Amino acid sequence: MIDILTNGFLSSPIATNINLNYCSHGCSYCFANINYPKRKANLTEILRLLKGIERNKGKDLVSYYLANKYPLMVSNNIDPFSKSNYSLFNQIGTFLLELGVPMFIATRGGEGWQEWSEKLPKSIWYISVPYHDDAIRQRLEPNAPSLEYRFNMVKELIKKHKIIIGINPMNENYVKDPLLIIKQYEAIGVKNFVINPIHLSPKQQTNLTETQKDVIGRDILANCKNNKFTKEYLEIFIRCYKYIKLKGLILNFNETGEANNSMDIYNECYPTRLPTHQDFFNYLAKDSTPRQVTFKEYYDFFAPKLPDIVSNTSQFIFNKANIKDKSSYIATKITNVLHYYWEVLPEPIPSYTSTLSWIKKDFGTKVDFLRDKENNKIMWYDNTKENWNDYIFK
Numbered sequence: 001m002i003d004i005l006t007n008g009f010l011s012s013p014i015a016t017n018i019n020l021n022y023c024s025h026g027c028s029y030c031f032a033n034i035n036y037p038k039r040k041a042n043l044t045e046i047l048r049l050l051k052g053i054e055r056n057k058g059k060d061l062v063s064y065y066l067a068n069k070y071p072l073m074v075s076n077n078i079d080p081f082s083k084s085n086y087s088l089f090n091q092i093g094t095f096l097l098e099l100g101v102p103m104f105i106a107t108r109g110g111e112g113w114q115e116w117s118e119k120l121p122k123s124i125w126y127i128s129v130p131y132h133d134d135a136i137r138q139r140l141e142p143n144a145p146s147l148e149y150r151f152n153m154v155k156e157l158i159k160k161h162k163i164i165i166g167i168n169p170m171n172e173n174y175v176k177d178p179l180l181i182i183k184q185y186e187a188i189g190v191k192n193f194v195i196n197p198i199h200l201s202p203k204q205q206t207n208l209t210e211t212q213k214d215v216i217g218r219d220i221l222a223n224c225k226n227n228k229f230t231k232e233y234l235e236i237f238i239r240c241y242k243y244i245k246l247k248g249l250i251l252n253f254n255e256t257g258e259a260n261n262s263m264d265i266y267n268e269c270y271p272t273r274l275p276t277h278q279d280f281f282n283y284l285a286k287d288s289t290p291r292q293v294t295f296k297e298y299y300d301f302f303a304p305k306l307p308d309i310v311s312n313t314s315q316f317i318f319n320k321a322n323i324k325d326k327s328s329y330i331a332t333k334i335t336n337v338l339h340y341y342w343e344v345l346p347e348p349i350p351s352y353t354s355t356l357s358w359i360k361k362d363f364g365t366k367v368d369f370l371r372d373k374e375n376n377k378i379m380w381y382d383n384t385k386e387n388w389n390d391y392i393f394k
């Protein structure tokens with residue numbers, strides 16, 4: 001099916017995602033295969049959706065995004081060039097191309113990528129390269145193309161398209177030194193990288209076979225359950241981050257609150273796209289004076305860039321956190337989600353950025369958050385020094 005890329009709201013410029021058959025590349029840690037081991041694409045339903053996008057664009061968010069040429073992720077859940085999906089993707093992709101829907105391709109390679117490289121206009125291709133040793137790849141991704149194959153594929157793709165290399169999932173047991181991967185791809189002109197740890201929730205882990213658990217690593221799975229970065233992961237990540245900064249390369253999907261140019265390749269490939277927090281951080285950095293940032297400023301930045309459409313917005317919220325307030329289940333404007341991202345979700349911006357913190361104040365009878373006249377918390381922006389604390393006293 002084609003659905004909203006709900007997990008990426010305000011972090012990814014991509015609006016929608018396509019999900020087809022079980023992915024035969026068979027990566028042992030693949031959350032999509034683990035969640036739905038028997039999934040099968042519903043071609044009739046997808047074609048019905050695509051044929052109706054013009055008619056439904058005023059009332060259905062997926063149709064709105066497709067009709068208005070927002071990019072589609074192909075895909076977070078399948079590899080379009082895997083044996084189990086290629087012929088189906090060929091059919092649906094051709095229709096998407098006729099409709100003018102831009103695509104963001106996520107692949108490890110396989111059948112027919114050369115043909116799609118030719119057919120597509122300049123697009124972003126995200127290639128996963130989580131290892132440097134092909135024997136480890138063979139163990140964890142038994143049916144996916146080899147590392148050498150992926151390297152040669154990128155050498156071809158980069159002549160026309162923009163490339164992001166995903167060291168994803170990154171784990172010190174899978175690759176001791178990810179800098180080897182970064183340097184290898186840097187040498188052929190790749191500038192954008194993603195580094196992400198392995199994510200498998202306790203619920204997803206219950207669907208793993210004993211063999212899969214052994215292949216992924218039982219220690220690694222135990223750490224996933226804690227949902228914490230290990231010391232080893234952080235050390236490697238920081239080493240890579242420093243190298244990437246030093247060499248003028250770009251780390252995508254790493255929202256620290258600082259300005260960066262990770263959105264440039266999206267601007268180059270997709271004239272219409274969703275706004276992101278990274279865009280907001282870039283906007284804030286234009287005035288480097290430490291200052292207050294209100295919800296109104298945040299709202300005024302995002303609202304004009306979001307679709308003016310009424311929808312069930314709960315999907316943007318409950319994918320991030322299970323919160324008690326279920327009022328978003330009513331049909332409402334997407335812009336109403338912004339306040340959840342400002343201060344209702346458990347991990348709002350100050351919890352993960354070095355430039356933004358809540359402001360706390362001594363009011364004489366209590367110490368509390370500083371709020372505006374509509375009772376929204378106020379943030380403090382300072383990009384002159386790092387501050388990873390959630391709040392500061394003013």
Ligand code: SF4
Nearest residue numbers: 023026027030077078
């Ligand atoms: S290639 Fe992607 S979708 Fe396919 S099994 Fe591997 S992780 Fe899953």
